[in-house]
Amino acid sequence: MNMGTHAAHPAHQAHGHHGHGGVGVAAEGLQIAKDGHVLAPETLRLRAGETVDYRFRILGKDGAPLTAFAATHEKKIHLIVARRDLTGFWHLHPVELGDGVWTVRLTLPEAGEYRVLADFWPEGAEKGLTLGADLAVAGAYEPRPVPEPTAAFEVDGYNVGIKGELRPEEANQLVLTVHHNGEPVTDLQPYLGAYGHLVALRLGDLAYVHVHPDGAPGDGVTQPGPEIAFQAHVPGPGTYRLFLDFKHEDMVRTAHFTVVAE
Template identity: 45%
Template sequence: MGETVTGAGDPAGPTEPAGPGTSTVRLATGVAAVVLAMLAGFALGRAVTAPTSIGTQYAADAADHTHPPGTAPHVHGGTDGGDQISGLSVSAGGYTLVPVRRQLPIGDQVDLRFQIIDADQRPVTAFDVVHDKPMHLIIARRDLTGYQHLHPTMAPNGTWSVPVRLAAAGIWRLYTDFTLRDSGGSPVALTLGVDLVVAGEYLPADLPDAADTAEVDDFTVRMRGVAQRGVVTPLLFEVSRAGQAPTLEPYLGAYGHLVALRDGDLGYLHVHPEAELVDGAVKFWLTAPSSGDYRLFMDFQVAGEVHTAEFTVTVD
């Protein structure tokens, strides 16, 4: 039998964003955690996840986080503490994600609206452009289905909006992946997350078995490499169609984008690849922060259309 998900007590229509809660973390703490994560060389945060030569390039990138096409591979995330996995907190680094509403109707397209506010409860209106966009928005249901990678637009008052349709009842996780500047002009990269509620009978899907191939539309995507806990490892994705290699096109300044969500708590990792294809494959560097199952979503573009291949990975 399915579980019935009821509403979250939101008003019938949109309301203005409220101020930050008491869990807001001071900005200095967030910046310090980012620096420590970069020095550590791994984690689901703003860590360098590549060999020394790539890490050197990324360190230079970190001085100014407005990336042109060809940026070295790296990880997006915030500093939620613990093992540096990101997206678990609605507030970090002195900034808070405030959705206008958290209850959405099932199956209807609506404008999803939110703000990022600072420690003084002021909406943030200045964001760095990172991989061609100032805001990357990821949505997935708690059973790791229904993945969407969207790019909202911002109004002058700092309110972001994007059309969204959530086709099934349940609890959905919303991630905002962005970079802004602190008072000293240094880049602060954060991933903030919040749950959205779609009322109705919730029938969770089982996590698919781990596999190294995925079918999407008329493409086959093969994954090579083994993710390991606490170890930087390469993952390569080869795209084919009818046995032939299609021409991959840059999408948001890269040949592919990889989002990993950890089963159980939906901890978030957004990874970008090496600037060039490696023997026709898109190559990422990944470090799993813990054992367990992860769901990987790899976006790629062919003939102007974006496709998403999905994989389950088990880390021992």
């Protein structure tokens, strides 16, 4: 889906990139409050390896919990959790408890500083929002360097390759190709209405971009693999970590890449 060619509607917008065109792309997810909305987490800290119900609210412009959301790609809220050194990543979908409270089961295996990003579209709004809050995970913390850029990533017998460059202020085409045990995967399954979901986070400030691929399942044109093509815009130069979620044989897997935009 080329995000620069569709009308502003929740079902056709990339999470985290709520404008059109590559010039002046705003960095999303850097603020806990924006446009009169506030991310209000109830869970501020936990211990490494502990399973908790992470709870939060989105407060609206009147200060009351927001309860009316438009679904984007089949979900009202997409929740991203990432280690600040970008060596850990989770894409989650919380559920409503009522009275504006949202929750999701969360287990973070390692100590460190984390960022939680809530990506949502208020009902009736002209654009979506991505708000971010810190989360501290207690335990023995060992910071790690971000992995070096590579053209391929392996997970569970799948090899995912990436082609393309990231240039700030431009529309960048990224093509990811999925193989399983050496064979091209031609039967990717739709996941949240797409054959792949791509999140980009910038090292240092965790500026957030979430784009979706060109085309959509069932449109008569888009093939279910092995290639998934994306149009990506980034808000500026820097080192980005890219996380691709794809579904095959009824399981969602995530491929990780490091790409430098300059």
